[in-house]
Amino acid sequence: MTRQAENERNTGLAALLEEAVWSRTQLANAVNRMGAQLGMPLKYDHSAVSHWLSGTQPRQQVRRIILEVLQRRIGRPLTHAEAGLQVPKGDGAPHGEDTVESLLDLGRSDMDPSRRGVLAAGVYSAALAVPLFAGEAHAEERERATKPTGRIGDAEVTTVRTMTDRIADILDELGGGHARPMAAAFLVNTVAPYLRAAATARVRGDMLSAASDLTYLTGWMAMYERQHALGQRYYVKALKLATEAGDHVTYCRTLRGMSLQASSLGHGATALKLADSAAEAAPKAGPRLVAFLRGQQAHAASMVGDRKQAFVRLREAESALAKADSRRESIGGYDQTAYQFHVGHVLYETKDLPGSIAALKTSIRTQPKQERQGRLHANAVLAQRQYELGHIEEACSSWNGFLDDYVGLSTARGDEHFETMRKRLGPHRKVRAVKELGERVREVAALKL
Known part of the structure; x- marks a missing residue:
């Protein structure tokens, strides 16, 4: 001892x-x-x-x-x-036990309201070392180390996949404030025990992959709730689970999510490095994933002033998206809505404000009706850019669209957009559209108390 x-x-x-x-x-x-x-x-x-x-x-x-x-x-x-x-x-x-332990600790802390303040106080690291993908080696270790006792099987993998899809739906319908605690609880109470159970090598790999997908989604929600250090920790766990599963797709998708997080915090060079790493790690990616990765590369390249690369990547994203099938993914999917949003970002970074506004309008028009979270963010960004261009009345119209979704969602990012809107409207109280919007803003503020 x-x-x-x-x-x-x-x-x-x-x-x-x-x-x-x-x-x-x-x-x-x-x-x-x-x-x-x-x-x-x-x-x-x-x-x-x-x-x-x-x-x-x-x-x-x-x-x-x-x-x-x-x-x-x-x-x-x-x-x-x-x-x-x-x-x-x-x-x-068993291989990966440390990953399960750390995921349990993180998820349990995220479930505990008394611990969330500590988690939220963490600092995002722009210089974080990213776990390298080594899925084939880990797959061989699973084959050697795992005995086919059958304690979990395909049904348990399906359970995790189904719950992940349902949580993604709740995110869109009600917001991350409601969806993320559910994800953390499911990770702790159901997924972690599954990861510790005996299974065939194939089922264990499938379970690791499903767990990685849910962990990625949980990190995405933490990022959306402005808890960036927590989101980063979930993302790293997702990367480790994906590499243990030999799951290239979720590994690359998570790197892309980390790139988006870096770009949202203004770390252009980090965002580009992560986006390029995601693309390099996906040699056999299908067209939709290629579009997904190229779009983020375009955004990040525009942030560091590489206009040429940004537009080349946009064309590659558009070309890849045209080859994708019509199947829609509930987690990390990429479609015309997402592509036009990337176009809007690139044009904004390259000082084409009118073009950026036009792309954002197109993105919102193609947004599926049920995706309230994405539409809320897009309308808020559009309103801010219209305001920047001096189109106050159009901005008020977009902010009204933002409020349509905001009243029914629990979202920290929405709260941030709401406060930004109130500050922008302050100097223009005499404008008729601002007066009318102001009345609704006060009503919504009272509801959110």
Whole structure:
């Protein structure tokens, strides 16, 4: 056994012992019984548990047993960190276990309202090291390490995929304020146990891929809620899950999401680096994904002043999109709406404000009716650019469209747009359109209190 910092009590283990309604002797006996089942004769008693509670770390193999018996007793997944135990190294743990542990810790903190303030206070890193894709190597490790016990199968993978689609629908219909807590809870309570279950190599890979998709979506929602450090942490988890699954598509899509996040924060060089990395990592991408990646490359290139590359990438995105089938993806899809939005960004960065406004109008016209979150953002951006051009009445019309969706959504990005609108309207109170809009703004503000 190893000792933690002097006099550092293990309050995590103490809390779990209390939650389990176990004495120290009962925990010791449960550990001994499981050790016997695993062929590890153990003879712990209440004094050993007292040492653990005082800060002594059990042997590496025993830490996993402690965690497992507590999970079975309490009836929910636990992490080593929650139990105040160091994660074992080199003890034959399944590949990717550290990723599952860290995802559990992140998701559980995101579920806890008392912890969200701490998560939101994190700092976004523009110099973050991105995990490299090594899916084929990990696929080989899964084949060697996994026994086909069948504890999870295709049905569980379908469950995760279906829930991810439903959460994406809730995001569009009600906003990230409602959808992200659901995603975090599902990650913790359902997906993490699936990732720890035994399965065939194929099913495990499919589950890792499905988990990566949901984690990416959760990061996207955190980004939309202006919790950029949290979003970045989810994105990194999604990258790790995708590379363990050998899933090029979700890996590249996540990198593209990280590029969008960087561009929204004004980090043009980082956005371009991430967008280029996503494109380089997708050698066998279909036309829709190619368009998806080229559009973001175009936006990022325009941010760093590379006008030539920006327009070349836009043409490539348009050409690829024309070759895509009509199937619409619920997560990270790319269509004419998204393409025209990218055109609007590129034209704005290259100082063509009227052209940017025209592209944004086209983007909004092609927006599917159910995608309220995207339409809300597009109308707000359009209004701000019309305002910048001096077209106050047109801006008021676009802000009215923004308010149509804002009243029914829980969205921090919408809140930000709402405050920006109020500031812009202030100096123009005498304009008739502003007066009329002002009355509605006050009504909406009262509803949002």
